Amino acid sequence: MVQCSILEWVGVQRRLVQPEDLFVDLFCGLGGASEGAREAGMRGDLAVDSDPEMLQLHALNHPGCAQVCATLPDCSLEFPISGQRWWLHGSPPCTKVSEANQDRDDDDRSEAVEMVTWFLKFAMDSSALWWSMEQVATPVVVQALEALRHPQSPYRRRFAYTVIDFYDIGVPQNRRRLLAGSPDVIAALQRAPTVHRCVRDVVDDPGGTHLRNKVWWMYCKKGDAYQKTLLTQDQRCRPLDMPSFCITATPLRWATPPVSGHLRHISVRQTARLQTFPDSYNVGALSSRARLGLANAVPPLVMQTIVQQASQPR
Secondary structure, X not given: OEEOOOOOOOOOOOOOOOOOOEEEEEOXXXXXXXXXXXXXXXXXXXXXXXXXXXXXHHHHHOOOOEEEEOOOOOOOOEEOOOOOOEEEEXXXXXXXXXXXXXXXXXXXXXXXXXXXXXXXXXXXXXXXXXXXXXXXXXXXXXXHHHHHOOOOOOOOOOOEEEEEEHHHEOOOEOOEEEEEEOHHHHHHHHOOOOEOOOHHHHOOOOOXXXXXXXXXXXXXXXXXXXXXXXXXXXXXXXEOOOOEOOOOOOOOEEEOOOOOOOOOEOOHXXXXXXXXXXXXXXXXXXXXXXXXXXXXXXXXXXXHHHHHHHHOOO
């Protein structure tokens, strides 16, 4: 085993994923990426997160994987030796750089961007055969990636990235994210077939004809400018033959326009289905924590698709 110090990067050719191939999940949360990798045929080797409750849920669902509670970067961790075939994935915390979080300050934003940059460099300097990163597609994150692609940067040709709506690869919600990784992994993902599913495809017990989200305002273009427009209750609703709104820690609600009165939250299990977790996945008994964990998770179908596409022979 080797320590977590930066390792010499080695160029690799794409190879088929085999059952003995290992998966390392940094900032793992309750295990969305780990679950997708398992469904694609990889074996969980190591999962790291700073939230002990989420890590406990990861352990319940992935008992054969080693879980470490640590705040990254933590150089006491051990990773697979360079002779083994392994995939490194990371989802650095995105709250401080998310457009939805208006309470962040410049220091918080800088810290979050530094973590993204740390993971990118660590992944490229590791001995991982494949690597990937999921992150929000905000300008500050894109700027951090572009800085590593500067002509004088030693990392400029060692990674690629793309911004996609997970709806286009089968997740039944509009969830726009940035995916970075080794060039062959991103190229393979970009060849993935388009698959669309709606709410009705995964939720068989809806509590209404529509879903409603928490957004009250929308920027609408009028002439050459955008104006902030207040939405009505019915304008905040989306029919079930469309993808869901993006899953967040604030639960969506069932609605049947015209909307009035109290609306019932969608259940935790319904939330998990919209995030493509199997019904057998243990998300915990406390609904508020389960919703937070699900909202922060990589939809398993996304990781499964990435691994399977990277495994396809050219």
